[in-house]
Amino acid sequence: MQGTQPAISMRDISKSFGRIQANSRVSLDINRGEILALLGENGSGKTTLMNMLSGIYFPDSGHIEIDGKPVTIGSPKDAFTYGIGMIHQHFKLVNVFTATENIVLGLKEPGGYDLAAATKRIEQICQTYGFDVDPNQKVYDMSVSQKQTVEIVKVLYRGAEILILDEPTAVLTPQETDKLFAVLRNMREDGKTVVIITHKLNEVKDISDRVVVLRKGEYVGELITAEASTEEMTNMMVGRQVTLNIDRPDPEMKYRMERIRVRNLTVKTRDGVTKLDDVSFSAYTGEILGIAGISGSGQKELLEAIAGLQPVENGSIEYQVDDDQVEQLIGMDPIKIAGMGVVLSFVPEDRLGMGLVGSMDLTDNMMLRSFRNGPTPFTDRKEPKHLAELVVDELKVETPGVDTEVRRLSGGNVQKVLVGREIAAAPTVLLSAYAVRGLDVNSSYMIYDLLNRQKGNGVAVIYVGEDLDVLLELCDRILVLCGGKVSGIVDGRTTTKNEVGLMMTRLGGGEAQ
Amino acid sequence: MIHVAKRKEMPLAQSLGIRVGVIALALVVCGVITAFVTGLNPIDVYGTMFQGSFGSPRKVWILLQEVALLLCVSLALTPAFRMKFWNLGGEGQVLAGGLASAACMILLGDSLPGAVLILVMLVASLAAGALWAAIPAFFKAVFNTNETLFTLMMNYVATQLVAYFVIVWENPKGSGTIGVINQSSEAGWLPVIGGNKYLLIVILVALLTAGMYVYLNYSKQGYELSVVGESPSTARYVGIKVDKVIVRTLIISGAVCGFAGMLLVGGSAHTLSTSIAAGRGFTAVMVAWLAKFNPAIMVGSSFLLEFMGYGAGEIATTYGLNASFGDILTGIILFFIIGTEFFITYRVVFQKKEEAASNV
Structure with missing residues (x-):
């Protein structure tokens, strides 16, 4: 099955978002009929890289070849014409529709909305690869794993030859993961190409033929899975210790x-x-x-x-x-x-979603912890205002004033406001x-x-x-x-x-x- | 290449200036349309509109009372809206309050002394309005049901309930209406103060406006409901009990609607019918939004809507125009006002292609 020509070659791909360099001169090959694992820590640029194959992002520089011919993938539609389909971490399904309805939704082909015929084709796909999904079930009745199955079938239904799965096991139980992997192996037997984005080493070992490692947006290297040790992969993933x-x-x-x-x-x-x-x-x-x-x-x-x-x-x-x-x-x-x-002070991960109220000013945000203080049913803004000024002063928060909405501040300053408040509680x-x-x-x-x-x-x-x-x-x-x-x-x-x-x-x- | 970018905060004076300018512009556009469509002199038409509201002291007082009643319902919705709980059930909550008031007047009118009766009416109507809002709030808090639909449906239940009791209390029999309640004894009628039967309602709502302003901006509960509205997970993070705040806020919202119902039944109409709320529950939504949920500005927005309403009626009768013409003018003015908000928050940037490329 495997030709000498890679199915997809990405060459010198770079992509940045503002000041953040998500990918820098990454080159990698994807061979037809293999399961490739894309391994890396969080924020190593795995998803961004694959999003450029599926048409969500467009590379700043570099080029992509499919079967040796340079191509431009400007939209998910372009990606589909090249047979590339991606299953994202967050499913994009209409809850009140059945599996079939979701799968044919948006298809332009003639007879695309002949649901009976579509159902038949879906059942056929399911049988071929061993999917377990009822085409007539409504999405809101489905478990997370069933929803994921619908997403995969959707991509296959559209004739994808190359499937990219973004951390597909993050939401699955171990049993469901086993089932998914069995399906992926069936797809490989059928000549499909699978790319699986993951940071779990055991999964890499379990399922993949080859593994490409990214770190901080850069290509680190690749290994044949069967010959690689866990330690080797970990080292590539976390990199050398820096001081x-x-x-x-x-x-x-x-x-x-x-x-x-x-x-x-x-x-x-x-x-x-x-x-x-x-x-x-x-x-x-x-x-x-x-x-x-x-x-x-x-x-x-x-x-x-x-x-x-x-x-x-x-x-x-x-x-x-x-x-x-x-x-x-x-x-x-x-x-x-x-x-x-x-x-007990707590600086949560989601600063504006959980730790602070974006639409309120610094003073009102300082008050979040202390607004209950005082015997009257009314709030006292003097103390919080004082605290806000103190935090701005001591932590060098860049803001026009303490009556500025927190969401107008930059990320670092938002964090200083949050940490400042939490520490102020002693x-x-x-x-x-x-x-x-x-x-x-x-x-x-x-x-x-x-x-x-x-x-x-x-x-x-x-x-x-x-x-x-x-x-x-x-x-x-x-x-x-x-x-x-x-x-x-x-x-x-x-x-x-x-x-x-x-x-x-x-x-x-x-x-x- | 046209794109829309968010503005940095605009100085208050500038944004106020823009708003005033826009209303002037809206009046000019309305004038042009009036002249074009009806052939009338727009200045005369505006004069007539003004007459409709300010033509006589009585008209002024009626306008003020109507502004007060609309404002009262708008104030009621505001705490819920600040919490991002879309209470569209103002109509039903006003009816529930009105029904409770009427029930007290009819059933207890003969047995209780005047002052006590009014007190009982007050408690009953607040409780009825609060109950009508607390039911959807409870379901929202516990089962996360959609409050918009739920409160809307409660309107129909309230309307049918009132329709039922109108038949029960029919007077005279067969008329299909209740008629003026306690016409001879005036039991349960709100007192006339200063010899002016409109004054009491205006004063009560003015006090309510100040109270609501303070509650929302300076009380702990007002702060809590704002936090819940902006970010429920932040609220939980600081230990605010979100479901409790939802129910509590809606009890207040509904109670104030119930209060409006009492003012209508006990203070101005002295009767009960299914149309007593007269769409105020919905108009109030617009009043509250126009004022961005600020009670002080709501005085202005409810005044504007009532003024336009009376003006429309006046030009319809004076010039024999279709009453809808006044609505067209109201629509144009609202369109301009709402449109301004967009341009105050965002700016539209026109870019030539080459510029766009060089900016990337």
């Missing part, structure tokens, strides 16, 4: 005590997908505990469970007030937690998720500095991060999550990027047996 010179003062051992004790914590989504599985750890005063892990490994749920925002299936989260008083945080909401005298526990995401270098160092000062004040800081270099230089200890489980807890001073990288991708970090 950032982030300050890391030693924790004050004299006053060190256990502050947060999490035991056997299990969290499930409403659909029953396990997000945290039997997680146990402790956070101590005066230290920064880093949380590492591939995104979606349960970091969000862990922080929100501690903050009282996440219903918990099982387990306990204890807050140690002093040597002989311990409070249980499970079943508490943020108000009750504050009512117990626990000052917390005993500080939770932060991706605190430096999207920030420039100076703002990032300012945030590290603020976290270190909190640590110096005896605060138990929990820092969820994605950049391993930062985690290794900033944190005293690092807890590594892998698929919702604790893969291990390591000393930030002695561990290596390699070790953490392996733990992120495989429980315990060892090589596959």
Whole structure:
């Protein structure tokens, strides 16, 4: 089956969004009849690269060849004429339509809306590849995995020869993943080409023939899966350790005590997908505990469970007030937690969606935590205004004034406002998720500095991060999550990027047996 | 190449200036259309419109009362709207309040002293309006049902309920109406103060306007509902109980609608019919939006709509024009006002092709 000519060649592809370089001179080949895994950390530019094949984005420079002929893919329609179909992470289905209706929707071919004929063809496709989908079922009645199946069938129905799947297993249970992989193998047998975007090494090993690794928007290398070891792939994915010179003062051992004790914590989504599985750890005063892990490994749920925002299936989260008083945080909401005298500050990942109100000014945003203060039914804006001015002053927030809407500020300044407010509460526990995401270098160092000062004040800081270099230089200890489980807890001073990288991708970090 | 870009914040003076200019421009356009379509002198037509509202002290007072009643319903919807809860059930909530008032007047009119009766009416109508809004709010909070449809449907239920009771309390029998309630005893009629039967309603609504302004902008509850409206997850993050705030806000919204119902039944109409709300529940939506949910500006927007309404009626009778002509003028003016908001928020950039290329 496999010719010498690659089905698709991408050459020197670059793409940037504003100041962010998403892809820089990436070249790769996709061969007909293979399953290619595109591996890389979050933000390594995998999805952007594939979006340029599916016509969502247009490369800034570089060119694409299909079967050796240069082509221009300017729209998803162009992509389809070349037989390329992409299944995105977020499904684009009409809920009140059946599978068949969704599949034929928008087709221009004659007889495209002959539903009976379409249903027959869909059933045929399903039989060929082993899909399990009822063409007459309404989308709102479907599970996530069924919706994904509809998306895949939709692409096949349109005659795609090359399928790109963007992290298809992120929303699936292990059983559903097995089913999907079986289908993908059937497609390969049928001569289709499959590209699967992923950051899960076990899946790469499971399904792919060849693996291409991207890091920070650049092509790092490629391996034949059968000949590659997990360690090799991890190294390519996380890269060499670089030195950032982030300050890391030693924790004050004299006053060190256990502050947060999490035991056997299990969290499930409403659909029953396990997000945290039997997680146990402790956070101590005066230290920064880093949380590492591939995104979606349960970091969000862990922080929100501690903050009282996440219903918990099982387990306990204890807050140690002093040597002989311990409070249980499970079943508490943020108000009750504050009512117990626990000052728990939380810098969430979604700054404008969760931590702040974009359409309100700085003063009103400062008030979010404190507006209940005072005996009258009226709010006092004097204190918050004062605080806003203080934060603007101390953290050098660039804003026309404290009465400017927060959403008009740049990302870094928004983050400073949020961190400033959370720190102003003089917390005993500080939770932060991706605190430096999207920030420039100076703002990032300012945030590290603020976290270190909190640590110096005896605060138990929990820092969820994605950049391993930062985690290794900033944190005293690092807890590594892998698929919702604790893969291990390591000393930030002695561990290596390699070790953490392996733990992120495989429980315990060892090589596959 | 035309594209639309968001403006930086515009100074208040400038945006006010633009708005005033636009209304003037709208009047000019209306004038041209009037002259063109009817052959009448637009200045005369405007004069007549003005007469319709300000022709006599009585007309002025009627206008003020109508402005007050419309404003009252608009104020009622505002807390819900600020919370992004689209309460389109003002009509039904006003009817529920009116029905409760009428029930008190008819059933208790003979047995309670005047002041006590009015107090009972007040409580009953607030409660009825609140209940009518709390039902959809509860379903929104617990089951996330669509409030727009739900509140709209509640209007029909209220209308049918009132229709039923109109037949029950029919007076005289067979007329199909209730007639003036307690005409001889005037029990449950709101008192006339200062010798002017319109004054009380105007004063009450003025107080309500100030109260609502303070509630929304300076109270803790007002702050909470704004946070819930802008971002429910931020609200949960700071420990605001979103479902509680939704129900509480709608109880207030509905209660104020119920209050408007009482003002209508006890204060101005002294009767009950299915058309007593007269579309105010819907006009109020427009009043609130035009004022961007600011109670102070709502005084102006409700005044504008009522003024245009009376003016339209006046020119229809004076010149024998179709009443719709007045509506056309109202439509043109509203079109201009709403259009301005777009140009105040955004600017339209015309770019030549080469410029566009060099800007990338």
